[in-house]
Amino acid sequence: MYSFSKKLKLSAIIFMITGVLGIAYGFYSAPSTIADVQEIMMHQENAHGEAQVSNTNEHIENGEEANKEHNDESEHLTHMLHSLQNRPYSAVFIAMFFFFMIALGTLVFYAIQYASQAGWSIVLFRVMEGITAYLLPGSLFILAFLIISAANGHHYYVWMTPDFYNPQSEHYDEILVGKSWWLNTPFWMIRTFIYLLGWNFYRYFAVKKSLAQDSAKDLTYYKKSMKASIYFLIFFFVTESMMSWDWIMSLTPHWQSSLFGWYVFSSMFVSAITVIAMVTIYLRSRGFLPKVNDSHLHDLAKFMFGFSIFWTYLWFSQFMLIWYANMPEETAYFVPRLLGNYQLLFIGMLLPNFVFPILVLMNSDYKRVPWFIISTGIIILIGHYVDIFVMITPATVGDQWNIGIPEIGSILFFLGLFIYVVFTALTKSPLLVKGNPFLKESEHFRY
Amino acid sequence: MSSTTIQAIFDDDDVLLSAVKDLKAANYRIEEIFTPFPVHGLDKAAGLKNTRIAITSFIYGLIGLGFATWMMNFMMVADWPQNIGGKPSFSFAENSPAFIPIMFELTVFFAAHLMVITFYMRSKLWPFKKAENPDVRTTDDHFLLEVSTVNDVKTLENLLKDMGAKEIKTKA
Numbered sequence: 001m002y003s004f005s006k007k008l009k010l011s012a013i014i015f016m017i018t019g020v021l022g023i024a025y026g027f028y029s030a031p032s033t034i035a036d037v038q039e040i041m042m043h044q045e046n047a048h049g050e051a052q053v054s055n056t057n058e059h060i061e062n063g064e065e066a067n068k069e070h071n072d073e074s075e076h077l078t079h080m081l082h083s084l085q086n087r088p089y090s091a092v093f094i095a096m097f098f099f100f101m102i103a104l105g106t107l108v109f110y111a112i113q114y115a116s117q118a119g120w121s122i123v124l125f126r127v128m129e130g131i132t133a134y135l136l137p138g139s140l141f142i143l144a145f146l147i148i149s150a151a152n153g154h155h156y157y158v159w160m161t162p163d164f165y166n167p168q169s170e171h172y173d174e175i176l177v178g179k180s181w182w183l184n185t186p187f188w189m190i191r192t193f194i195y196l197l198g199w200n201f202y203r204y205f206a207v208k209k210s211l212a213q214d215s216a217k218d219l220t221y222y223k224k225s226m227k228a229s230i231y232f233l234i235f236f237f238v239t240e241s242m243m244s245w246d247w248i249m250s251l252t253p254h255w256q257s258s259l260f261g262w263y264v265f266s267s268m269f270v271s272a273i274t275v276i277a278m279v280t281i282y283l284r285s286r287g288f289l290p291k292v293n294d295s296h297l298h299d300l301a302k303f304m305f306g307f308s309i310f311w312t313y314l315w316f317s318q319f320m321l322i323w324y325a326n327m328p329e330e331t332a333y334f335v336p337r338l339l340g341n342y343q344l345l346f347i348g349m350l351l352p353n354f355v356f357p358i359l360v361l362m363n364s365d366y367k368r369v370p371w372f373i374i375s376t377g378i379i380i381l382i383g384h385y386v387d388i389f390v391m392i393t394p395a396t397v398g399d400q401w402n403i404g405i406p407e408i409g410s411i412l413f414f415l416g417l418f419i420y421v422v423f424t425a426l427t428k429s430p431l432l433v434k435g436n437p438f439l440k441e442s443e444h445f446r447y
Numbered sequence: 448m449s450s451t452t453i454q455a456i457f458d459d460d461d462v463l464l465s466a467v468k469d470l471k472a473a474n475y476r477i478e479e480i481f482t483p484f485p486v487h488g489l490d491k492a493a494g495l496k497n498t499r500i501a502i503t504s505f506i507y508g509l510i511g512l513g514f515a516t517w518m519m520n521f522m523m524v525a526d527w528p529q530n531i532g533g534k535p536s537f538s539f540a541e542n543s544p545a546f547i548p549i550m551f552e553l554t555v556f557f558a559a560h561l562m563v564i565t566f567y568m569r570s571k572l573w574p575f576k577k578a579e580n581p582d583v584r585t586t587d588d589h590f591l592l593e594v595s596t597v598n599d600v601k602t603l604e605n606l607l608k609d610m611g612a613k614e615i616k617t618k619a
Contacts (some may be wrong), residue, residue: 281490319544320544320548322542323532323544324532325532326532326533326534362505364501
């Protein structure tokens with residue numbers, strides 16, 4: 001049985017407290033009136049000596065009319081006010097989603113092990129079950145965030161603005177009206193609820209059966225869990241795509257990409273496998289996982305390597321088709337990212353997400369060296385945080401982005417919560433499953 | 448005293464594998480093993496060094512990548528500038544998204560083909576080459592083990608028999 005080390009618990013709590021302070025600072029320092037924005041702009045212009053870049057692109061991708069007057073000063077200021085007010089929300093949402101998707105990705109990896117009757121990974125099942133314990137708190141945070149964003153209209157999901165659907169309004173938007181059968185607040189909320197309920201239900205069911213199998217005499221629970229994992233995977237791959245449209249793609253409501261669901265999934269999956277590897281190495285270094293050998297690490301590192309390449313493949317595929325076709329309604333998404341001031345992040349994230357893992361993890365021997373896996377893992381996780389950041393921020397904060405106290409505070413808070421929840425869950429049950437028919441194969445697994 | 452090579456035929460891969468391990472433990476020198484299919488763990492048991500073909504594959508991949516980069520630049524930008532997808536910038540960097548699939552494909556192509564050719568050359572295989580295996584049954588369901596000794600041949604033969612060899616003969 002694992003016991004939550006005091007040091008780790010303390011650092012998790014310190015992370016959470018620091019994080020809350022950072023988040024609070026973010027909300028406190030966001031401007032609340034146009035006068036505040038003017039002051040910030042004055043300050044910025046003095047500091048940089050140049051005016052703001054035109055925010056045309058944001059308007060297009062925020063679903064507002066592209067051809068309206070931009071030099072309207074007060075409208076510009078209102079837009080800046082909304083962008084700056086969005087920043088703390090955005091920071092919280094990105095970190096919230098990032099840690100949520102790690103738990104969700106781990107659950108998918110776990111379900112795939114069951115569905116494919118994999119033999120190598122059984123000794124890692126309790127680690128995975130521990131990480132997925134964060135799914136429930138993560139879901140509740142996401143649900144609360146989405147309910148708040150729908151309720152108080154803080155311009156986070158612009159498509160919720162009633163003006164777009166009013167034929168009398170100058171902001172009337174035919175494209176959004178055409179999409180409104182799917183993208184309307186009540187249906188959107190119901191869908192979110194269904195996704196979260198479905199995923200959490202499978203997690204609850206699978207962990208319960210896994211614990212029951214420990215003391216069972218036959219394979220009834222194992223078989224039930226295996227069947228459930230197949231249904232879960234079918235449910236997941238449909239709902240995951242919809243989730244990515246609803247929560248992330250709808251931030252830029254005019255734009256669409258049929259690859260987007262897979263793109264989000266690849267980021268989710270590689271981050272999840274990285275976290276499984278890191279938690280496994282941590283627990284093994286403390287002597288809690290005597291059955292885990294180098295070959296198990298080798299396989300996890302192979303997955304990290306492979307899915308890093310998979311992510312890059314999707315990153316490029318989505319970009320190349322849109323670049324080649326060069327249609328305005330599609331390229332709008334890439335204008336702030338490739339040409340605007342997200343360029344460094346958008347291109348630069350290839351380094352931690354592709355170049356670094358491919359070079360470090362290519363050699364077979366390095367995949368067995370724990371500190372290699374940990375350091376690559378940290379870089380991969382930073383890279384995929386940036387990936388989620390670049391998916392969300394251009395649509396919500398636009399040119400006003402920064403990675404500062406609100407962002408780091410949010411990461412720290414959710415990191416602390418994640419560590420606290422996961423390692424508390426790991427103390428609840430023995431770290432080696434019993435009664436799984438492939439347990440022996442996994443214990444003897446040698447590459 | 449010159450060494451003698453004994454050829455022993457087995458009809459089971461597990462028996463063969465344990466025989467190889469025991470011979471190694473008894474300090475016999477294993478010359479060659481002929482099997483109809485790859486036997487898992489046999490390379491380690493026979494004491495073969497790890498293959499270096501992965502390194503050559505990496506190098507060939509880099510050659511392919513370099514070749515593709517040069518080729519696309521020469522064809523599409525330098526020799527006969529072409530308008531790519533309505534983007535007549537005639538610059539390698541600005542049109543690179545269109546070149547990346549080709550660079551990827553040629554990396555894979557070079558790595559795969561040159562690796563196979565390297566493997567053939569390293570294994571001394573070429574078209575119309577006469578087969579080297581001493582017994583035709585090693586392409587069907589038998590395994591042949593060649594082991595050499597400078598000492599008592601009879602002891603080795605008895606040892607192999609105990610290990611489960613079906614036939615034993617001295618190599619001419």
